[in-house]
Amino acid sequence: MELNEPSAKYLVSAGFKRSEVGDIPVEWKVSTIGALAVTSSGTTPSRSQQERYYLNGTVPWVKTLDLNNGLIHETDEKVTEAALKETSLQPYPAGSVLVAMYGGYNQIGRTGLLTQSAAVNQAITAVRPKQGQLDSGYLLRVLNFRVDYWKAVASSSRKDPNITSKDVRAFPLAAPALDEQRAIAIALADADALIESLEQLLAKKRQIKQGAMQELLTGRQRLPGWQQEWARKPMGELFDFSGGVSASRDQLGMAGHAYLHYGDIHMSNKNHVHVTTEWPDLPKLDVPLNKVGTGALLADGDVVFVDASEDDEGTSKHMVVVNPKQLPFISGLHTIVAKPKTGELVDLYKRYCFQTNAVKEQFRFYAVGTKVSGVSKSNIRKISILVPSPEEQTAIATILSDMDTEITALEARLTKARQLKQGMAQALLTGRIRLV
Numbered sequence: 112m113e114l115n116e117p118s119a120k121y122l123v124s125a126g127f128k129r130s131e132v133g134d135i136p137v138e139w140k141v142s143t144i145g146a147l148a149v150t151s152s153g154t155t156p157s158r159s160q161q162e163r164y165y166l167n168g169t170v171p172w173v174k175t176l177d178l179n180n181g182l183i184h185e186t187d188e189k190v191t192e193a194a195l196k197e198t199s200l201q202p203y204p205a206g207s208v209l210v211a212m213y214g215g216y217n218q219i220g221r222t223g224l225l226t227q228s229a230a231v232n233q234a235i236t237a238v239r240p241k242q243g244q245l246d247s248g249y250l251l252r253v254l255n256f257r258v259d260y261w262k263a264v265a266s267s268s269r270k271d272p273n274i275t276s277k278d279v280r281a282f283p284l285a286a287p288a289l290d291e292q293r294a295i296a297i298a299l300a301d302a303d304a305l306i307e308s309l310e311q312l313l314a315k316k317r318q319i320k321q322g323a324m325q326e327l328l329t330g331r332q333r334l335p336g337w338q339q340e341w342a343r344k345p346m347g348e349l350f351d352f353s354g355g356v357s358a359s360r361d362q363l364g365m366a367g368h369a370y371l372h373y374g375d376i377h378m379s380n381k382n383h384v385h386v387t388t389e390w391p392d393l394p395k396l397d398v399p400l401n402k403v404g405t406g407a408l409l410a411d412g413d414v415v416f417v418d419a420s421e422d423d424e425g426t427s428k429h430m431v432v433v434n435p436k437q438l439p440f441i442s443g444l445h446t447i448v449a450k451p452k453t454g455e456l457v458d459l460y461k462r463y464c465f466q467t468n469a470v471k472e473q474f475r476f477y478a479v480g481t482k483v484s485g486v487s488k489s490n491i492r493k494i495s496i497l498v499p500s501p502e503e504q505t506a507i508a509t510i511l512s513d514m515d516t517e518i519t520a521l522e523a524r525l526t527k528a529r530q531l532k533q534g535m536a537q538a539l540l541t542g543r544i545r546l547v
Contacts, residue, residue, distance in 0.1 A: 145280030248296030353406025
């Protein structure tokens with residue numbers, strides 16, 4: 112006898128039921144935003160009205176929603192009371208959830224939660240939960256958890272896809288009892304608070320490090336015990352310069368020799384690349400080494416600069432090579448390889464000495480190009496840097512490296528907190544973990 116496919120109901124865990132929003136506890140209901148809340152779109156005053164209404168305004172006006180999906184405590188722009196009387200602008204109460212309707216597939220559905228009364232523009236739908244039926248904090252978390260939903264219902268325009276107030280009202284969601292909604296919202300808000308505190312601490316540590324670099328690397332602040340004058344030398348006296356091996360992304364793969372692509376330098380926040388520890392993640396170029404010039408093979412202590420950037424800040428992007436085992440490592444397209452020729456710069460110091468505002472300004476001065484700018488090998492030789500004694504370089508770089516270690520540890524904590532929050536959201540918003 113041929114076995115039949117098991118009925119779908121037997122695939123649902125005990126105590127759960129299948130619904131259009133997934134498997135949920137049997138006592139939870141499925142509803143829509145339109146049934147549990149009042150929705151309306153904002154208004155954008157005309158240009159002439161804006162000129163009158165934005166002067167000395169006191170009423171917060173939300174013009175755009177960022178990607179933080181968080182609480183809106185303050186706004187950059189405010190309108191006057193006259194604007195509310197003479198236009199269809201109206202303030203929405205604190206606790207309203209805002210949903211962005213425009214901005215492309217990666218931005219539609221951005222959310223915010225008003226912590227104070229505010230008016231909104233026409234590209235935003237305001238959702239006011241009905242009392243006793245829907246908690247605004249719970250709604251905010253559901254919307255953020257299912258942000259991909261909007262891609263399925265957005266207009267088909269590839270240039271500027273959008274959603275409508277009707278789409279927002281039709282949004283389906285699981286609706287547990289109000290006290291459970293609030294418990295879920297509080298738990299996820301606590302997770303958000305931890306993430307925010309880590310983000311703020313990380314931003315502060317990064318600012319402190321930036322300030323320390325500008326002071327220590329310029330000699331404005333000297334470490335105790337150091338008084339020797341610093342030399343100023345052009346990079347042409349310190350390095351020999353050469354180019355990399357041109358290869359497109361399509362030519363890179365998993366086999367061959369490690370390859371440093373200029374795009375990876377641009378995208379990285381690190382100031383060095385450790386060939387041994389990062390070997391599995393480095394792209395590879397399958398090419399015989401006898402086809403690679405010695406200037407493009409990266410040795411321990413080499414510095415690799417990009418020679419092309421779409422913005423001024425990127426013209427000074429670089430990485431110091433850590434390659435104690437001298438593994439074959441090829442510098443790639445749009446790179447300038449700086450090989451030490453005097454040994455005056457300590458390897459650890461090289462990670463920081465090109466990051467001062469004064470050195471970056473020289474890179475910008477020598478950069479050429481319009482849409483894409485870059486520094487040539489002939490011009491990079493002219494850029495000068497300050498050179499303390501090797502011992503003082505080591506002392507300065509050790510302090511900055513310790514700061515980097517602390518920042519890296521905070522970044523790891525932040526990543527873990529975000530992952531835990533995502534797991535909490537998955538468990539709480541589907542009823543896999545119950546708080547009430």
